[in-house]
Amino acid sequence: SAVISQKPSRDICQRGTSLTIQCQVDSQVTMMFWYRQQPGQSLTLIATANQGSEATYESGFVIDKFPISRPNLTFSTLTVSNMSPEDSSIYLCSVALNSNQPQHFGDGTRLSIL
Amino acid sequence: KNEVEQSPQNLTAQEGEFITINCSYSVGISALHWLQQHPGGGIVSLFMLSSGKKKHGRLIATINIQEKHSSLHITASHPRDSAVYICAVSGNGNDMRFGAGTRLTVKP
Numbered sequence: 762s763a764v765i766s767q768k769p770s771r772d773i774c775q776r777g778t779s780l781t782i783q784c785q786v787d788s789q790v791t792m793m794f795w796y797r798q799q800p801g802q803s804l805t806l807i808a809t810a811n812q813g814s815e816a817t818y819e820s821g822f823v824i825d826k827f828p829i830s831r832p833n834l835t836f837s838t839l840t841v842s843n844m845s846p847e848d849s850s851i852y853l854c855s856v857a858l859n860s861n862q863p864q865h866f867g868d869g870t871r872l873s874i875l
Numbered sequence: 876k877n878e879v880e881q882s883p884q885n886l887t888a889q890e891g892e893f894i895t896i897n898c899s900y901s902v903g904i905s906a907l908h909w910l911q912q913h914p915g916g917g918i919v920s921l922f923m924l925s926s927g928k929k930k931h932g933r934l935i936a937t938i939n940i941q942e943k944h945s946s947l948h949i950t951a952s953h954p955r956d957s958a959v960y961i962c963a964v965s966g967n968g969n970d971m972r973f974g975a976g977t978r979l980t981v982k983p
Binding site for chain 1: 915
């Protein structure tokens with residue numbers, strides 16, 4: 762299975778600032794996903810990160826707030842822009858070789874906004 | 876109504892007990908997933924199944940496509956099984972929709 766390195770593991774940020782989260786995979790993967798897990802809640806898909814094209818966002822999530830990069834098959838970033846306390850969550854990336862394979866998750870980034 | 880419903884929400888068991896967590900879904904799916912999330916937040920994929928039954932160690936997952944229902948069973952439960960168990964469903968694009976999770980506590 763793929764080994765995923767997600768950075769930072771946690772951060773405390775000021776309101777109005779932006780933070781970029783990195784997801785590095787030790788092998789080339791077709792599919793990469795970004796999720797949010799708000800306190801006490803289950804996961805919600807933010808977007809599918811497509812290599813070489815714009816990310817595909819789920820309802821309720823927009824590119825201006827959560828810009829995503831996917832420059833190659835082993836790396837992606839998610840930026841949480843203009844943060845507010847409501848953005849305090851765990852953000853997770855996951856990868857899958859293809860749609861028939863299970864997803865493997867990073868350890869998550871625990872983000873707190875003051 | 877959520878697309879994926881899990882029960883129970885919380886479950887406490889004594890070590891050695893047989894545990895069942897249930898999941899019902901209301902949408903068409905390509906696969907159903909069972910995930911385990913430990914207190915530190917890390918998530919592990921336990922099963923991905925589209926029919927029948929799968930077994931891995933003390934864990935068994937079943938799915939009934941007609942009834943849109945799946946169960947996760949843990950035999951001979953152990954305190955290290957304490958975690959949140961999440962049911963999720965995916966379509967052709969492997970984008971998952973998640974249940975709210977079942978918080979399992981196994982007491983020694």
